[in-house]
Amino acid sequence: MLVAVNTTTDTVVTGALVAATASGQYECLFCETPLVADTAAEDPLEAFTHANGTDCLHNDNASRAHRIGEELISRELCQWLSHWFGLSPQEVTVAAEKHVGTDATWMIADVRVSDPIQLAVEVVYLSSSLNLRERLALLFDQEYTGMVVVVANGGVSPMRIERHLSSVGAIQVGTVDPDRFEASIGSVLTPDHVDLSPDAWQPVPAYLA
Ligand SMILES: [Zn+2]
Secondary structure: OOEEEEOOOOEEEEHHHHHHHOOOOEEOOOOOOEEEEOOOOOOHHHOEEEOOOOOOOOOOOOOHHHHHHHHHHHHHHHHHHHHHHOOOHHHOEEEEEEEEEOOOOEEEEEEEEEEOOOEEEEEEOOOOOOOHHHHHHHHHHOOOEEEEEEEOOOOOOHHHHHHHOOOOOOOOOEEEEOOOOEEEOOOOEOOOOOOOOHHHHOOOOOOOO
């Protein structure tokens, strides 16, 4: 794992920085099991390992940049929600690659916050078809809000995606820089902000719509 909750300081820390300040008890942001900090790890994604030996995230089909994006955005959301709701990071429930919906209609959210708000984040990285309209409709049906985050070196710039989506709403997308380990969150999308009518989506390029 790249990020971890430091339960001693009640903060979310990132692997690249932890070598300098390695003290505290660490636990997984997603599955809440204890993590072991490896300050000598050369790969930042191995800065923390699950003490029980099993990684709760699947590495197989997610690209490295996508995985980094999921972890960094989870960190940002955790800090943001902790601040706004006066909660410790441990009181924010965040998961990666988990479903939203019911047996009949469901989707996998790259990042899913279920408490204190319901929010699903789409991390866009070289995606061939995002089906964003359909996914937002499902989220809104399930009383979830949405967010779009773009991996900065993924071939499509965040600004371009914002421009492409301008016909459906004033949407600010979040960004991830997987090389510098920086991330920013985007607008929280609700039915009030996003027009899901087919007309509004007409100008949106097929890879997004
Ligand atoms: Zn975990």
